[in-house]
Amino acid sequence: MESVSNTDVHHISTGEKVTEMQKKLFENWMNTRLRRSGAKDRVGDLFGDTQEGQLLILLLEAITGDQLPRVTGLWWVLTLVTYWRRKWNLEIVLHYLESHRVRVDMVNVHTLINADPTEILRLTSVLVSHYEVGTRCSELLTRIHCVRSWLETLHLTRDSNLKGLRGELWQHRASLEADRREAGETLQSFNMARGVGDLPELASALHTLQHKHHLTRLYLDMLNVIEAALSHVPTAWDCLRRYEQHLRERRSRALSSGTAIDALRQDLKYLHMDLDDQRECFWELEESLSEVTALSEQLRKSNQSCSTNLTQYNQSIQSIIQQQQAVHCQIDHRLLVLMGVRRRLKGFRAMYEQLMACQAGGDTARHENGVNNTKSAGWMAQLMEQYRIHAVQYMEACKEYELQTELFNRAVGVGVELAEEEPGSVCADIIQQTLAVCGVLNSHRHGIGHRSETETLLTPSAREPGLGSAVAQSGSELSGTGCVAGVLHEGLGETLGVYAAQRRGLVRPAIALALLEA
Numbered sequence: 002m003e004s005v006s007n008t009d010v011h012h013i014s015t016g017e018k019v020t021e022m023q024k025k026l027f028e029n030w031m032n033t034r035l036r037r038s039g040a041k042d043r044v045g046d047l048f049g050d051t052q053e054g055q056l057l058i059l060l061l062e063a064i065t066g067d068q069l070p071r072v073t074g075l076w077w078v079l080t081l082v083t084y085w086r087r088k089w090n091l092e093i094v095l096h097y098l099e100s101h102r103v104r105v106d107m108v109n110v111h112t113l114i115n116a117d118p119t120e121i122l123r124l125t126s127v128l129v130s131h132y133e134v135g136t137r138c139s140e141l142l143t144r145i146h147c148v149r150s151w152l153e154t155l156h157l158t159r160d161s162n163l164k165g166l167r168g169e170l171w172q173h174r175a176s177l178e179a180d181r182r183e184a185g186e187t188l189q190s191f192n193m194a195r196g197v198g199d200l201p202e203l204a205s206a207l208h209t210l211q212h213k214h215h216l217t218r219l220y221l222d223m224l225n226v227i228e229a230a231l232s233h234v235p236t237a238w239d240c241l242r243r244y245e246q247h248l249r250e251r252r253s254r255a256l257s258s259g260t261a262i263d264a265l266r267q268d269l270k271y272l273h274m275d276l277d278d279q280r281e282c283f284w285e286l287e288e289s290l291s292e293v294t295a296l297s298e299q300l301r302k303s304n305q306s307c308s309t310n311l312t313q314y315n316q317s318i319q320s321i322i323q324q325q326q327a328v329h330c331q332i333d334h335r336l337l338v339l340m341g342v343r344r345r346l347k348g349f350r351a352m353y354e355q356l357m358a359c360q361a362g363g364d365t366a367r368h369e370n371g372v373n374n375t376k377s378a379g380w381m382a383q384l385m386e387q388y389r390i391h392a393v394q395y396m397e398a399c400k401e402y403e404l405q406t407e408l409f410n411r412a413v414g415v416g417v418e419l420a421e422e423e424p425g426s427v428c429a430d431i432i433q434q435t436l437a438v439c440g441v442l443n444s445h446r447h448g449i450g451h452r453s454e455t456e457t458l459l460t461p462s463a464r465e466p467g468l469g470s471a472v473a474q475s476g477s478e479l480s481g482t483g484c485v486a487g488v489l490h491e492g493l494g495e496t497l498g499v500y501a502a503q504r505r506g507l508v509r510p511a512i513a514l515a516l517l518e519a
Contacts, residue, residue, distance in 0.1 A: 038063030054090025
């Protein structure tokens with residue numbers, strides 16, 4: 002009697018240890034789920050909290066994401082009673098599980114209200130097996146389906162490769178047959194040469210026979226390797242199918258009972274080991290994609306900087322063109338002023354001819370003409386002063402034009418460098434247009450573009466080399482009579498000579514300005 006009682010006590014203590022271990026395991030699982038969902042409530046006592054039913058509702062809402070119903074209306078007053086509150090909460094949980102095809106036929110509400118450890122552990126194991134193990138199995142099967150589709154693609158590739166290998170095998174076999182025939186012919190020639198006694202033919206036949214024998218052995222080794230590889234190809238496919246069937250059986254057993262967690266974890270471990278190689282491939286692909294993204298970003302930044310530089314260059318070209326247009330307007334204005342000076346010089350020349358005609362007259366005519374010449378000398382002095390002012394303004398305009406031309410040439414040089422770095426681009430087209438504009442401006446600068454207008458600014462006598470000397474000679478003749486007009490004629494002759502030399506390019510604008518001021 003004493004030994005039997007000791008055995009019962011041992012079994013009871015072992016069962017309590019198992020129950021306590023399962024209780025801690027389920028409590029940790031429920032708290033982990035509640036923590037992931039962000040709920041503030043935690044399971045302190047599995048049996049007491051399950052008896053209330055409120056934490057079970059929160060747990061199902063955290064796992065599924067659905068909103069479970071609550072007791073509303075006048076029935077809420079009855080929830081103040083402990084029994085009815087527990088009953089309604091547990092009925093809500095069981096009804097939700099049945100609606101989602103979870104097997105809770107063996108679970109009774111009254112036993113849960115009485116906090117029966119066996120019933121509570123059974124309900125908790127059902128939740129774990131359905132929502133934890135079932136979800137893991139579904140994810141695992143999804144991954145297996147992806148791997149299977151990938152292997153089917155490999156299978157199709159393998160079939161095409163097998164066809165190619167079979168064709169190569171037939172070709173190698175045909176080449177082997179040809180080598181065997183040649184080896185036989187070589188043996189026959191060897192026998193014939195041995196009978197005749199021709200040593201050179203015998204040596205060549207032996208060399209050919211050894212070479213063919215070596216090639217035949219290599220081909221046979223290669224054929225053996227290929228046939229062995231082809232025999233091992235369907236093995237991986239069959240193993241994957243058996244493994245998939247095994248996982249399906251495990252899932253069905255796990256959904257029916259919650260005792261297959263360890264086995265499923267072992268299977269998951271093996272599957273993860275199989276999928277590590279694919280993860281490494283994916284990581285390498287991600288690294289290469291990141292490198293390509295970095296290179297594309299650098300290319301985009303370089304394109305933006307090039308476009309910015311091109312925009313700045315276009316703006317500088319536009320500003321230079323506008324400045325050149327303003328200089329052209331000033332030059333046209335100066336040309337109009339010089340045309341007016343030319344008309345006045347024509348009138349002065351007519352008066353000078355009249356004075357020369359009057360010089361041949363008598364003393365009386367000389368006296369009268371002296372008075373008139375004094376008046377005309379004052380008028381000519383005014384004309385010379387205006388002409389000097391216009392000449393100074395023209396020289397200043399020439400200096401400004403040379404400065405703008407130098408800036409323009411610098412900008413064109415920078416643009417040419419950019420065009421040489423990027424030939425065929427929009428920048429190169431702009432540079433060609435700019436060079437064309439520059440050619441027109443240079444032609445205008447050297448008097449090619451407006452030669453017909455600039456040649457009319459001087460009289461026919463002013464374009465001749467001896468214009469200054471002729472005018473100076475006439476002035477000296479008048480100076481003998483003691484008239485003031487002779488001095489003015491001499492200054493005008495020097496001025497026109499300097500201006501003619503500057504227009505022919507013999508004197509620079511700065512030297513001409515100095516001579517005029519002197």
